[in-house]
Amino acid sequence: MADYILYFLLFFLSCLFLLFLLHKTSGSASSSAAAAKLTLPPSPPSLPLIGHLHLLLPANYKSFFNISSKYGPLLHIRLCSLQYVLVSSASLAAEIFRTHDLTFSSRPDFAFSEEYPYGKVGFLGAPYGDYWRYMKKLTMMEVLAPPQLARSRFVRNEEISRMLHKLLLSSQKKESVDLGAELIKLTNNSICRMMMSTRCSEENNEAENIRKLVNDTIEIATKLAFGDLFSEGPLKRLPFWLFGKKVLKLNIRFDVLLEKILQQHEERAKIHGFERDDRDLMDILLKAYLDEKAEFKITRNHIKAFLLDLFIAGTGTSAEVMQWTIAELINHPNVFRKVRQEIECVVGSRLVEETDIVNLPYMQAVVKECLRLYPAVPVARRACRETCKVNGYDIPKDIMVAVDLFAIMRDPNLWENPDEFRPERFYNANPNKDEGDQGMKHIQYEIKGQNFSFVPFGGGRRGCPGSLLAYNTINRTVAALVQCFDWKVGKDGNGEKVNMEIGTGISLPMAHSFICVPVSHSTPFVA
Structure with a gap:
């Protein structure tokens, strides 16, 4: 079992490196263009390719709590290709839930949601409409x-x-x-x-x-x-x-x-x-x-x-x-x-x-x-x-x-x-x-x-x-x-x-x- 895990990790890391090489140029260009147009929230120090993944492992309730305590209540986080904004203060939550409630009235669309049982027609995950x-x-x-x-x-x-x-x-x-x-x-x-x-x-x-x-x-x-x-x-x-x-x-x-x-x-x-x-x-x-x-x-x-x-x-x-x-x-x-x-x-x-x-x-x-x-x-x-x-x-x-x-x-x-x-x-x-x-x-x-x-x-x-x-x-x-x-x-x-x-x-x-x-x-x- 340990050998299988090792082989999988090696395969995974190799694929990550290949993905990085394939998308490095286009990804850098698009990121630079986006950054020039938008003033995103501050972001903690990140690593190439994986972004902030190392700061959020193990994935449990302490992960978000620790990163926000150290870097602030409004952060731009990147996990490989996934990007999101982390909010961890009551005043900012009021902006999300009250001031901009309609703007934030949809749920995120997760990977393969269309493949889950009734994934695209569920009420809790449905887009606002x-x-x-x-x-x-x-x-x-x-x-x-x-x-x-x-x-x-x-x-x-x-x-x-x-x-x-x-x-x-x-x-x-x-x-x-x-x-x-x-x-x-x-x-x-x-x-x-x-x-x-x-x-x-x-x-x-x-x-x-x-x-x-x-x-x-x-x-x-x-x-x-x-x-x-x-x-x-x-x-x-x-x-x-x-x-x-x-x-x-x-x-x-x-x-x-x-x-x-x-x-x-x-x-x-x-x-x-x-x-x-x-x-x-x-x-x-x-x-x-x-x-x-x-x-x-x-x-x-x-x-x-x-x-x-x-x-x-x-x-x-x-x-x-x-x-x-x-x-x-x-x-x-x-x-x-x-x-x-x-x-x-x-x-x-x-x-x-x-x-x-x-x-x-x-x-x-x-x-x-x-x-x-x-x-x-x-x-x-x-x-x-x-x-x-x-x-x-x-x-x-x-x-x-x-x-x-x-x-x-x-x-x-x-x-x-x-x-x-x-x-x-x-x-x-x-x-x-x-x-x-x-x-x-x-x-x-x-x-x-x-x-x-x-x-x-x-x-x-x-x-x-x-x-x-x-x-x-x-x-x-x-x-x-x-x-x-x-x-x-x-x-x-x-x-x-x-x-x-x-x-x-x-x-x-x-x-x-x-x-x-x-x-x-x-x-x-x-x-």
Whole structure:
């Protein structure tokens, strides 16, 4: 295996050198011409050919944070052929998300996006235009609107109850659980049932197959992303040469499976209609698909792509934030007790409900603090639709802009002791005073507000459309786990604290499995 890796590296480096020789002259000429016309943001020292790649390896959450801390909040970065602008301050994020929101209202077009399952018709990655505007309106007015979220609340209640019963059984047996895996299963099941009225944990069903296909999609997309480094030249197609057959097979598997589920929903709608009390998200999308008077005529592929987007965006990210929140509470027992006392005071002996969250301000403060420290998506990516100026510099048309949300929400110029877990930042015990519990001026931070020092779900019109659902789900799930169980760290329950090391990936996963032993405190879900 080591020999194969060595041969591949030698081949890769040889191709890089050949590419450099072939494009050196033309590349230098075009770069010089572009530089003469535009005043680009400052750029850190780079190396020939690879640009700033050496400064961003290993590719994890620290990469952007380290380079912006050293060289500044607005940078022009080059990774081989890929160029983008890195933004890492709240004031500059306000320019992207508010001042120039329309200019930065598209997503970057990644390598081979047309080869992914429904890659060119997905909502989350769609360019700004008629289709995106129609789907955004449909999403906010129907798919993820408060009435539909209220209608599907019983689904989330049932799934949380199932998880609590399973944890109670482990508690009675004094067995350890992988809480991270349980939370991922919870979000998978909830999203599956909300989308198409089926659970992922049931054997031999479509939703479980979709979950596996989503994992395969993420894996293959990571491999194909290598092609973004070479927008020109012979190496651009190398990843697809290596993994193209897998992509094509993935497309076929997705299409067959989702078409089957669509047909099942169409048959049910013929009998019961689309206005049932138990309608799911696929019913809403099918109704829009059949609407001859719709502002935009969506296709079946649009529906399939939208469902895939929701599944990818709505499962692992929320589960990760829940893990970090429970872990911080375990590591800070005083905060844990304060959250439990608030729940018991407000809720009493029954199980905490989603509608209780509005009356649990300290619980919300804990979740907001964890969203600040561990945002579900640490970097928000946008594409510049037309050349504009930000902070006096030119941002070229079509260039990718990466807004480092992780760095902004840990900026020491904005947050006192930014790496500390301190829920009081978001909680004013005495609203008649201007000072918070920690001697800091109290500021009202909203999940979808105009304070760009707190942007856990991004900002502007391309901010996360499911932020309300995610926020309520995280609050309610964490509250239930605190209300019902104490937690002992480790497989044997003898650990002192949860390991808070962050792993690698496009999100912020835990580097180590979250293993602990649940200890029953109360069982309102059994009564």
